[in-house]
Amino acid sequence: MGTTQLEKVPEPKYWHLKTVLMDALDSEFEVGEILPNERELASRFGVARATLRQALEQLELEGRLQRRRGVGTTVAPPRVGVFVGPTSGSWPGAADDAWLTVGCVEAAAPAAVAHMLGTGADEPVHTVRRIRSMGGQSVATELLYVPGASVPGLPSDLTPTDHVPAVLRELHTLGLDGEDRAVELGSARAEDAKQLDRLPGAPVLVVTTRYVSGGRVTAVAVATYRADTCRLTFGDSGAMEITHQGQERHAAAS
Amino acid sequence: MGTTQLEKVPEPKYWHLKTVLMDALDSEFEVGEILPNERELASRFGVARATLRQALEQLELEGRLQRRRGVGTTVAPPRVGVFVGPTSGSWPGAADDAWLTVGCVEAAAPAAVAHMLGTGADEPVHTVRRIRSMGGQSVATELLYVPGASVPGLPSDLTPTDHVPAVLRELHTLGLDGEDRAVELGSARAEDAKQLDRLPGAPVLVVTTRYVSGGRVTAVAVATYRADTCRLTFGDSGAMEITHQGQERHAAAS
Numbered sequence: 100m101g102t103t104q105l106e107k108v109p110e111p112k113y114w115h116l117k118t119v120l121m122d123a124l125d126s127e128f129e130v131g132e133i134l135p136n137e138r139e140l141a142s143r144f145g146v147a148r149a150t151l152r153q154a155l156e157q158l159e160l161e162g163r164l165q166r167r168r169g170v171g172t173t174v175a176p177p178r179v180g181v182f183v184g185p186t187s188g189s190w191p192g193a194a195d196d197a198w199l200t201v202g203c204v205e206a207a208a209p210a211a212v213a214h215m216l217g218t219g220a221d222e223p224v225h226t227v228r229r230i231r232s233m234g235g236q237s238v239a240t241e242l243l244y245v246p247g248a249s250v251p252g253l254p255s256d257l258t259p260t261d262h263v264p265a266v267l268r269e270l271h272t273l274g275l276d277g278e279d280r281a282v283e284l285g286s287a288r289a290e291d292a293k294q295l296d297r298l299p300g301a302p303v304l305v306v307t308t309r310y311v312s313g314g315r316v317t318a319v320a321v322a323t324y325r326a327d328t329c330r331l332t333f334g335d336s337g338a339m340e341i342t343h344q345g346q347e348r349h350a351a352a353s
Numbered sequence: 354m355g356t357t358q359l360e361k362v363p364e365p366k367y368w369h370l371k372t373v374l375m376d377a378l379d380s381e382f383e384v385g386e387i388l389p390n391e392r393e394l395a396s397r398f399g400v401a402r403a404t405l406r407q408a409l410e411q412l413e414l415e416g417r418l419q420r421r422r423g424v425g426t427t428v429a430p431p432r433v434g435v436f437v438g439p440t441s442g443s444w445p446g447a448a449d450d451a452w453l454t455v456g457c458v459e460a461a462a463p464a465a466v467a468h469m470l471g472t473g474a475d476e477p478v479h480t481v482r483r484i485r486s487m488g489g490q491s492v493a494t495e496l497l498y499v500p501g502a503s504v505p506g507l508p509s510d511l512t513p514t515d516h517v518p519a520v521l522r523e524l525h526t527l528g529l530d531g532e533d534r535a536v537e538l539g540s541a542r543a544e545d546a547k548q549l550d551r552l553p554g555a556p557v558l559v560v561t562t563r564y565v566s567g568g569r570v571t572a573v574a575v576a577t578y579r580a581d582t583c584r585l586t587f588g589d590s591g592a593m594e595i596t597h598q599g600q601e602r603h604a605a606a607s
Binding site: 111113180185282299327330331334 | 365367368407410411414415416432434438439531532533534535536537538539540543553554556558580581583584585586587588
């Protein structure tokens with residue numbers, strides 16, 4: 100089977116343009132530099148505005164370009180590797196935790212979360228909002244859902260200030276059997292978008308973590324990572340030291 | 354801190370429409386059913402076509418709707434959980450491997466992959482194309498890059514038919530120290546898009562796996578998963594039995 104086998108699928112026009120644009124980004128522009136406007140670019144490359152826009156959208160999906168309100172389209176820095184897991188048996192809020200707590204409410208969880216936790220549809224659960232930053236920029240927001248049944252020793256007369264530490268302290272008394280994660284594409288909800296400095300609806304990577312203790316799901320975290328700037332990394336012990344070097348641009352974007 | 358704190362960020366118009374549409378999808382439509390056209394929907398909900406289109410795009414990102422060539426917009430089935438790793442120390446092509454081999458070429462790897470492997474920019478590496486299916490549908494394609502230096506015992510006079518089994522057989526003689534993975538958003542390249550029955554440029558989840566043996570990266574796999582139909586799952590041993598039940602719709606889509 101020759102090389103041609105892999106490459107003879109015809110590519111649409113904007114796809115070729117994308118390749119040409121990527122070469123131009125590599126050779127003529129610096130990270131952070133503002134691109135000429137669409138009209139100039141379309142004229143320079145001799146393509147229709149619609150074709151240009153499709154190519155720019157692809158490059159944005161691949162993390163090569165950023166569109167920013169009031170600024171225009173800029174050349175994106177390489178994506179940052181953000182370590183997600185496994186966290187070697189640590190509950191959220193452990194000493195080496197990368198997240199910062201923003202607040203906590205008691206509210207009904209989304210239906211899918213309630214289903215995982217085995218709680219009733221309208222049953223209020225402790226909902227801790229957390230945020231994760233890297234290099235001074237917010238890269239993810241998280242809602243951690245902990246049903247009352249998972250933390251039966253929690254005092255009932257908590258002040259708002261005591262609420263989060265008390266919930267996390269109760270979790271930490273439990274043995275953590277394991278955790279699993281799912282990653283999928285989503286769009287940023289308004290409150291997440293605001294914290295991530297993105298427009299509502301921007302593509303995000305949604306990571307759902309289930310924490311298992313005593314044979315049942317004791318807590319669920321739903322984290323929303325910026326898809327434009329983040330590469331989520333997962334490693335086991337043998338390869339860990341390599342994971343954290345992982346700042347290279349991935350294959351499909353090169 | 355009250356519930357209002359989390360919810361008082363103003364939402365754009367299409368965002369509200371999205372919520373209304375999701376309720377309509379849940380109550381009035383079956384999975385696979387074709388939605389009315391944009392003009393009818395815009396008129397029914399009393400919104401501009403542009404607003405409607407934004408809401409439909411969000412629902413597509415979240416996996417609730419599918420746009421299909423020549424069919425129109427249909428209600429998507431729930432995303433399928435696809436187990437990604439860790440694979441407990443197995444090389445690609447082990448007995449329980451979920452992937453099917455399509456072919457193999459010797460070609461220069463993309464620059465980012467060559468960098469990870471420590472090979473020269475134009476140095477040909479064994480490139481095995483594989484495909485993964487679930488329920489009769491292709492969910493991912495993969496290119497597995499194995500430099501010649503990783504498989505020094507490989508015979509030089511291989512026929513195309515022998516090429517893949519010989520490369521995998523040589524890999525299997527090596528001790529696997531560990532593997533790590535990165536997940537990021539990408540857009541489907543033409544040849545991947547064709548195998549996944551998607552249009553080129555469709556959003557995909559790109560999983561880059563580094564296989565470490567003898568303290569160095571011995572092989573790299575770049576897999577492209579359909580972002581519309583897949584949730585990628587990651588689990589450790591303690592939570593594994595729960596991972597494989599994971600077919601529920603995630604929190605952000607509920």
